[in-house]
Amino acid sequence: xxxxxxxxxxxxxxxxxxxxxxxxxxxxxxxxxxxxxxxxxxxxxxxxxxxxxxxxxxxxxxxxxxxxxxxxxxxxxxxxxxxxxxxxxxxxxxxxxxxxxxxxxxxxxxxxxxxxxxxxxxxxxxxxxxxxxxxxxxxxxxxxxxxxxxxxxxxxxxxxxxxxxxxxxxxxxxxxxxxxxxxxxxxxxxxxxxxxxxxxxxxxxxxxxxxxxxxxxxxxxxxxxxxxxxxxxxxxxxxxxxxxxxxxxxxxxxxxxxxxxxxxxxxxxxxxxxxxxxxxxxxxxxxxxxxxxxxxxxxxxxxxxxxxxxxxxxxxxxxxxxxxxxxxxxxxxxxxxxxxxxxxxxxxxxxxxxxxxxxxxxxxxxxxxxxxxxxxxxxxxxxxxxxxxxxxxxxxxxxxxxxxxxxxxxxxxxxxxxxxxxxxxxxxxxxxxxxxxxxxxxxxxxxxxxxxxxxxxxxxxxxxxxxxxxxxxxxxxxxxxxxxxxxxxxxxxxxxxxxxxxxxxxxxxxxxxxxxxxxxxxxxxxxxxxxxxxxxxxxxxxxxxxxxxxxxxxxxxxxxxxxxxxxxxxxxxxxxxxxxxxxxxxxxxxx
Numbered sequence: 001x002x003x004x005x006x007x008x009x010x011x012x013x014x015x016x017x018x019x020x021x022x023x024x025x026x027x028x029x030x031x032x033x034x035x036x037x038x039x040x041x042x043x044x045x046x047x048x049x050x051x052x053x054x055x056x057x058x059x060x061x062x063x064x065x066x067x068x069x070x071x072x073x074x075x076x077x078x079x080x081x082x083x084x085x086x087x088x089x090x091x092x093x094x095x096x097x098x099x100x101x102x103x104x105x106x107x108x109x110x111x112x113x114x115x116x117x118x119x120x121x122x123x124x125x126x127x128x129x130x131x132x133x134x135x136x137x138x139x140x141x142x143x144x145x146x147x148x149x150x151x152x153x154x155x156x157x158x159x160x161x162x163x164x165x166x167x168x169x170x171x172x173x174x175x176x177x178x179x180x181x182x183x184x185x186x187x188x189x190x191x192x193x194x195x196x197x198x199x200x201x202x203x204x205x206x207x208x209x210x211x212x213x214x215x216x217x218x219x220x221x222x223x224x225x226x227x228x229x230x231x232x233x234x235x236x237x238x239x240x241x242x243x244x245x246x247x248x249x250x251x252x253x254x255x256x257x258x259x260x261x262x263x264x265x266x267x268x269x270x271x272x273x274x275x276x277x278x279x280x281x282x283x284x285x286x287x288x289x290x291x292x293x294x295x296x297x298x299x300x301x302x303x304x305x306x307x308x309x310x311x312x313x314x315x316x317x318x319x320x321x322x323x324x325x326x327x328x329x330x331x332x333x334x335x336x337x338x339x340x341x342x343x344x345x346x347x348x349x350x351x352x353x354x355x356x357x358x359x360x361x362x363x364x365x366x367x368x369x370x371x372x373x374x375x376x377x378x379x380x381x382x383x384x385x386x387x388x389x390x391x392x393x394x395x396x397x398x399x400x401x402x403x404x405x406x407x408x409x410x411x412x413x414x415x416x417x418x419x420x421x422x423x424x425x426x427x428x429x430x431x432x433x434x435x436x437x438x439x440x441x442x443x444x445x446x447x448x449x450x451x452x453x454x455x456x457x458x459x460x461x462x463x464x465x466x467x468x469x470x471x472x473x474x475x476x477x478x479x480x481x482x483x484x485x486x487x488x489x490x491x492x493x494x495x496x497x498x499x500x501x502x503x504x505x506x507x508x509x510x511x512x513x514x515x516x517x518x519x520x521x522x523x524x525x526x527x528x529x530x531x532x533x534x535x536x537x538x539x540x541x542x543x544x545x546x547x548x549x550x551x552x553x554x555x556x557x558x559x560x561x562x563x564x565x566x567x568x569x570x571x572x573x574x575x576x577x578x579x580x581x582x583x584x585x586x587x588x589x590x591x
Contacts, residue, residue: 014533017541021048021451027138027153029124031055032062034159034420037440039114045444056123060109064102069187071213072098075329079271080278089260089267095249128388134456155416169375173353180370195219196369203229205329207374212333221343222366228319230299234330236274248332281429282506285324285479295323306335316347322480326487389414403500404469406460415457418443423500424472430507438514454533457525464521475504
């Protein structure tokens with residue numbers, strides 16, 4: 001019989017302590033919400049770790065830094081659009097404007113000291129996986145100097161969002177227009193549109209906010225609306241109607257804000273009330289559900305009532321597809337603006353743009369001083385900066401045939417690669433920020449495993465990636481998201497295209513799913529080729545340090561004479577055991 005200390009082969013011993021943490025460098029792209037959260041979560045989970053986050057803008061904040069069009073705001077309540085662990089009781093309005101939201105994210109970045117990880121005014125040009133070194137090589141450009149250079153890292157994290165690559169509409173003659181041409185995603189804040197004749201093309205989320213903001217200020221507003229769209233009631237409508245019968249926005253009073261600042265419990269109760277309503281409408285997304293039928297009837301009547309002064313507009317705008325097939329927006333003040341005398345809703349298709357205005361296919365020409373293109377973004381996931389994985393496979397090219405991911409975050413063939421707000425990561429309802437938090441935490445867990453288990457690379461298996469993608473298709477078939485409608489949820493693939501932008505389930509489902517990795521869905525390579533190398537060489541780092549605390553496991557000790565009730569606040573195994581024992585006892589007693 002061999003000795004208990006016998007080692008069959010030295011190759012199974014890796015030259016590391018069992019608790020070694022190998023050095024790891026991560027490059028992030030994007031200093032918006034995803035980048036800020038990554039810069040908060042990753043350093044708190046990882047040690048012996050370097051992080052650098054590049055962003056093309058000169059300030060953090062992502063979409064809230066870039067979007068400055070008139071009326072730009074969040075269309076869910078401000079108290080629901082913030083981190084779970086950083087509440088702002090002092091939001092000035094129920095629906096916060098873009099500048100106030102940007103200020104919140106700048107405060108978060110400053111509070112957590114994440115700017116030290118940021119390299120702003122740097123644009124990602126491409127990223128390529130180097131198989132010889134098992135590193136990501138990222139090509140970047142310093143926008144200020146024009147310098148192009150490379151940086152390398154063990155892992156790559158992108159947080160560039162879905163609605164990031166804006167584009168001009170493909171309308172003949174667009175460049176011939178001699179007036180002011182504006183895009184909602186590239187607004188010229190110096191332009192004064194007051195008293196002018198203005199055309200707004202598009203009735204997506206941006207157009208719906210721009211129109212009611214411009215309407216009182218301009219001489220005439222022509223609103224070109226080809227598609228149909230549902231305008232919903234505001235979220236937490238009862239809260240709004242208490243202050244404003246028109247169900248629009250409102251300002252919080254100083255007394256309310258002061259009370260919340262002084263009593264966090266009172267504030268949390270208010271925030272949870274709004275959040276609960278936000279998280280409670282998932283059933284409406286199910287095809288044929290009573291909730292969906294009721295919502296459709298309610299929104300139809302709502303739109304007819306608000307457009308009563310111009311019933312012809314209601315006939316054009318009320319969709320023949322179900323609510324939530326495309327993104328649902330409350331659009332505070334939008335329908336009311338359409339009924340004003342100085343607004344003309346134009347449903348006829350645009351034939352071309354001339355030097356002085358817009359000509360539609362019915363032969364009519366409307367002269368304007370400015371044209372606002374609220375025509376959206378490239379949502380195909382194919383025209384971002386190129387990312388090349390194993391074998392030089394370009395992610396965008398791969399996705400031309402079928403967009404596929406593992407849990408919206410990773411792709412087989414692209415080792416040590418993570419996405420925040422990649423395909424199938426948005427929400428059709430619920431709270432998107434909670435998903436972004438989970439994605440950052442999930443990424444940190446995977447990177448921690450890499451650091452501590454002798455792992456060189458990790459990627460999802462092909463089977464796991466296809467399983468999730470197949471699940472998406474099967475799930476959406478039973479929802480209104482797959483109905484026939486033009487929606488950016490379908491990634492520009494047409495009215496009957498695959499749903500590739502949102503999560504296959506409720507936001508609560510996503511939060512639960514992303515709480516912890518399912519390690520059997522991954523494949524690994526190892527630092528020294530030893531898949532059992534995580535166990536090291538039989539030593540702990542504590543064994544090698546004379547002044548280390550070699551009895552750390554006693555730090556949470558309690559006394560045997562103390563009742564369990566006094567132990568429930570303690571940390572560690574003893575606390576867990578105490579809580580379990582109390583729970584079992586309460587169960588026996590019916591508690």
